[in-house]
Amino acid sequence: MSVLAFASTNAAMFRVGWYDRARIPPPSPVGVIFSLLMLGAGLAWTVHIERSTSKSRRDRVAGPKLMLTCITVAVALQSVLFMTIPDPDSARHPIDDLIQAADAQHAEWLAAASASTDVSMAAKTYRQRYGRDPPPRFDKWWRYCELQAPLIVDDFDSIHQDLLPFWSVSPKELRERTWEAIANPANMVSGISIRNGRLTKSPYTPEDHRWMIEGILNMMRPFARWLPDMDLAINLNDEPRVAIPWRDLQSMLAAAGRNTTSTLQVDDEDDFTPNANRDWKKIELAAIEESRFRDETFRPSFYTYGSVGCPPSSLARKDRHWKWHEHCSACEAPHKTGQFISNFTQAGEICHQPDLADLHGFYIAPATFRTTHELMPIFSQSKAGPYQDILYPSPWNFEEIAQYLPNEKMPDYEWIEKEPVLFWRGSTSEGYGTSTGTWKGMTRQRMVHMFNNATKSEKATILLPESKAEDASYSYRAMEPQDLHEHLPTSIRIADHIERCAGRDCDEQMSEFQPQLVPFAEFQSHWKYKYLIDADGAGFSGRFIPFLQSKSLPFKTSLFREWWQSRITAWKHFVPLDVRLKETWSVLAYFHGWREGPGTKKGQEKWLMAPHEQEGEQIAMAGREWAEQVLRKEDMEIYFFRLL
Numbered sequence: 001m002s003v004l005a006f007a008s009t010n011a012a013m014f015r016v017g018w019y020d021r022a023r024i025p026p027p028s029p030v031g032v033i034f035s036l037l038m039l040g041a042g043l044a045w046t047v048h049i050e051r052s053t054s055k056s057r058r059d060r061v062a063g064p065k066l067m068l069t070c071i072t073v074a075v076a077l078q079s080v081l082f083m084t085i086p087d088p089d090s091a092r093h094p095i096d097d098l099i100q101a102a103d104a105q106h107a108e109w110l111a112a113a114s115a116s117t118d119v120s121m122a123a124k125t126y127r128q129r130y131g132r133d134p135p136p137r138f139d140k141w142w143r144y145c146e147l148q149a150p151l152i153v154d155d156f157d158s159i160h161q162d163l164l165p166f167w168s169v170s171p172k173e174l175r176e177r178t179w180e181a182i183a184n185p186a187n188m189v190s191g192i193s194i195r196n197g198r199l200t201k202s203p204y205t206p207e208d209h210r211w212m213i214e215g216i217l218n219m220m221r222p223f224a225r226w227l228p229d230m231d232l233a234i235n236l237n238d239e240p241r242v243a244i245p246w247r248d249l250q251s252m253l254a255a256a257g258r259n260t261t262s263t264l265q266v267d268d269e270d271d272f273t274p275n276a277n278r279d280w281k282k283i284e285l286a287a288i289e290e291s292r293f294r295d296e297t298f299r300p301s302f303y304t305y306g307s308v309g310c311p312p313s314s315l316a317r318k319d320r321h322w323k324w325h326e327h328c329s330a331c332e333a334p335h336k337t338g339q340f341i342s343n344f345t346q347a348g349e350i351c352h353q354p355d356l357a358d359l360h361g362f363y364i365a366p367a368t369f370r371t372t373h374e375l376m377p378i379f380s381q382s383k384a385g386p387y388q389d390i391l392y393p394s395p396w397n398f399e400e401i402a403q404y405l406p407n408e409k410m411p412d413y414e415w416i417e418k419e420p421v422l423f424w425r426g427s428t429s430e431g432y433g434t435s436t437g438t439w440k441g442m443t444r445q446r447m448v449h450m451f452n453n454a455t456k457s458e459k460a461t462i463l464l465p466e467s468k469a470e471d472a473s474y475s476y477r478a479m480e481p482q483d484l485h486e487h488l489p490t491s492i493r494i495a496d497h498i499e500r501c502a503g504r505d506c507d508e509q510m511s512e513f514q515p516q517l518v519p520f521a522e523f524q525s526h527w528k529y530k531y532l533i534d535a536d537g538a539g540f541s542g543r544f545i546p547f548l549q550s551k552s553l554p555f556k557t558s559l560f561r562e563w564w565q566s567r568i569t570a571w572k573h574f575v576p577l578d579v580r581l582k583e584t585w586s587v588l589a590y591f592h593g594w595r596e597g598p599g600t601k602k603g604q605e606k607w608l609m610a611p612h613e614q615e616g617e618q619i620a621m622a623g624r625e626w627a628e629q630v631l632r633k634e635d636m637e638i639y640f641f642r643l644l
């Protein structure tokens, strides 16, 4: 029996190895022969046991002899075939597969996200997806959709997830907490009041944040008349604010599950609570001095806030020994295929990634951070990991403060005319260098170092074919910085000056970055380059949407997630990079190609790995077209209307 089991497992292994994993494998003749030989070996052994009492020596050795022959032939067959038949899996670059998978994933998502054609279907989908009734005036929202014709009308999962814990809090308490947050200016929270469809700002709106509040008002105006009376607490900082400990969050979610809409009937079934106006306290400047927010600016925040929402059994809560210079491959393995991100959603979930504590400015030392462990209804433009802020479309994007606006002097070139350079300009604004030397862990600084000042010993691993042959298999190779620069052009620099640092962290950054500082790039000059990197600053990205809108190909490394996260698909609309950045050179090599020798003239190159121009252009254009369809200002309004 055991022989049979071994033989059939082996046959199965053969089939799986040699055929496309995605399809049901056809029966493999080699597997069958192998199984038969192993079966023969088993029979020979059985016969041998039966005959072991026989007097004749020939009879006694015949069994073992036959068995040995069968096994030898089977094993030889197996090894010969393993040597001569290439494994098609290794002859394909994993990025080819990731692009293909992203296409399918996106198509499936889109079908479910855009199915409803009328309001009753949309309401039905709402109940199915979110297990509760849509809010009053859902029909008004739908009417608004009919006017703006959005593609996405059903998938608003992030709204559901963001609001879910608040169902455990009574409306009275929610009003109280909102008032508290806005009434103390030290909280850096501004307010917007809606009364009878009219919008007003709270008295506390600092001058340098006027653009933000004005932008939100502009976004709300078209639909404000359908909103119930309420106040909104707007986070003026870039960093998220609300970190609920895991255990508390679990009980909130359990209570939220019990408080479904049907058990919370409002007076008039079809509308919001009438006269909610009288339930909201008037907001006056400096009304209170108490605060549930603590100022944790400049302090490490991963263990105290960043990961408190993770389960106690998760690595982020248990493991504490990672340092930025030790690579933790176990931390990234769950969301990667080989070197490359295979699940961008998961890459943003921090609970399996304890090393992030030392790899991001927001966790190392946030430049501003007023935070709480209590559930406060705070509207933020982005958040990382398990923060419970309520996401809304960034007024920075709505107001197009960084705008995709190519002009005659700085046009957006066609793909083939663009310079094949990986380009980034930015400032050291991700976190604060607190004179502890920890600036070296921050993503932006690691990135600039890696592309400009990596030493001979800081090799990068890149995936290349072993030869020029069509079916050559790929393998990872460690390369010295000089080799990489000879093959792959990049321009990744800090612009203007070193900011957000003190003492030693300033000195060290000065000595590394000062000689290579460049002037700020005119925003429209980005479109000259094929590949653009977007790397986290202190919060939401101001430039990602314009990057998508352009004909250039955006690479994005990011922990922060924004309102659009579910509608944009990694490897379909942009190229994802891990926060550790280890694969960046390798990804660039895939798109740019890898010449056989260094420094060959353009047009005469012999490629070890041919450039993937078509793939690059395809993603750049898919992102551009998709942004025109689902990241319009109208789409931001529709998301915000539905949220409110």
Ligand SMILES: *[C@@H]1O[C@H](CO)[C@@H](O)[C@H](O)[C@H]1NC(C)=O
Pocket: 167, 168, 169, 170, 171, 255, 256, 258, 259, 264
């Ligand atoms: C929801 O549930 C919690 C606890 O079960 C309760 O305290 C709260 O008042 C409920 N919310 C509403 C709106 O009734």
Ligand SMILES: *[C@@H]1O[C@H](CO)[C@@H](O)[C@H](O)[C@H]1NC(C)=O
Pocket: 105, 343, 344, 345, 346, 349
């Ligand atoms: C990606 O990860 C998320 C969260 O871990 C998971 O829900 C989702 O199914 C994964 N997607 C794929 C395509 O595996």
Ligand SMILES: *[C@@H]1O[C@H](CO)[C@@H](O)[C@H](O)[C@H]1NC(C)=O
Pocket: 452, 453, 511, 512, 513, 515, 516
């Ligand atoms: C870092 O690289 C830049 C540009 O390549 C160079 O100007 C600078 O001197 C280097 N700094 C150090 C400390 O090596």
